Amino acid sequence: MLSVRPPRSDARANRAGILDAARGALAxxxxxxxxxxxxxxxxxxxxxxxxFDDRDALIRELIRTGAQRFNAIAESISDADARIALARLAARLWQEAAHVQFAAALALDEAHVEDTADALAPLRRAVVQLVRRGQDDGSFRTDLAAPTLSRLIEEVARTVVARTDASSTGAANLAVRAVLSIAGLSWREADELLSAHPDITDLPATTELSA
Structure with a gap:
C-alpha cells in the first residue's frame, strides 16, 4: 500500500503565503x-x-479558513443564560468579522452564498440550538420557529457587517443590540443585560484563535 507523502515545507509555506497575500490584497x-x-x-x-485552480478556489479557501474561526467561536460560548450567550456570541463574531472584514464581505457576497452556508454549518446549528434554548426558558420570542428566528438573526448580522464601519465607536454594541432585538428583547432589557455584563462588548483588540 502506497503512503501519501505530506506536502513539502516550501509548498506549505507557499500556500500560506498566497493566502496571506490574498487577504492583504483583497482588503x-x-x-x-x-x-x-x-x-x-x-x-x-x-x-x-x-x-489553487482559479481565483474562486482561492476565495473559497479564504471563506473556509475564516469559517473555522467563526465555528470555533460558537463552540467556545458556554454561558448558561441564553440571553448572555447570544449577546456574547454576537460580540465575538462581530469582533472576528471586523478584524477580517474583507473576508466577511467576501463571504456575504451572493456569489459565494452556498460556499459560506456549507462552511458555517456548525455555527448555524449552534445558533439554532441557542435560540431554541432561549425560547424554552422564555428569554426569546416564540412567535417564530427556532430555525426561522435563527435565520432572521443571521440576516440582521449580515446587514450590520455589510453596512457598519468596523472601526466606528460602539459598532460591536450596535451589533449585539440588533441581534438581541430580533431575538425579542426590548431596548431596555438589552440595556440592562449589557450594563450588568460590560465584559460582553468590552472586547480585546484581537481574538486568539488558531487559523
Missing amino acids: LDPHASVDLIARSAGLSRRTLYGH
Missing part, C-alpha cells in the same frame, strides 16, 4: 486579480495555480 481591493495576489506573495502566477 485593499475586493476585485484584486490573481496576478496581483501572486506578485504580493512573491510568487509566479504558475506557482499560485499549482495550489
Whole structure:
C-alpha cells in the first residue's frame, strides 16, 4: 500500500503565503486579480495555480479558513443564560468579522452564498440550538420557529457587517443590540443585560484563535 507523502515545507509555506497575500490584497481591493495576489506573495502566477485552480478556489479557501474561526467561536460560548450567550456570541463574531472584514464581505457576497452556508454549518446549528434554548426558558420570542428566528438573526448580522464601519465607536454594541432585538428583547432589557455584563462588548483588540 502506497503512503501519501505530506506536502513539502516550501509548498506549505507557499500556500500560506498566497493566502496571506490574498487577504492583504483583497482588503485593499475586493476585485484584486490573481496576478496581483501572486506578485504580493512573491510568487509566479504558475506557482499560485499549482495550489489553487482559479481565483474562486482561492476565495473559497479564504471563506473556509475564516469559517473555522467563526465555528470555533460558537463552540467556545458556554454561558448558561441564553440571553448572555447570544449577546456574547454576537460580540465575538462581530469582533472576528471586523478584524477580517474583507473576508466577511467576501463571504456575504451572493456569489459565494452556498460556499459560506456549507462552511458555517456548525455555527448555524449552534445558533439554532441557542435560540431554541432561549425560547424554552422564555428569554426569546416564540412567535417564530427556532430555525426561522435563527435565520432572521443571521440576516440582521449580515446587514450590520455589510453596512457598519468596523472601526466606528460602539459598532460591536450596535451589533449585539440588533441581534438581541430580533431575538425579542426590548431596548431596555438589552440595556440592562449589557450594563450588568460590560465584559460582553468590552472586547480585546484581537481574538486568539488558531487559523
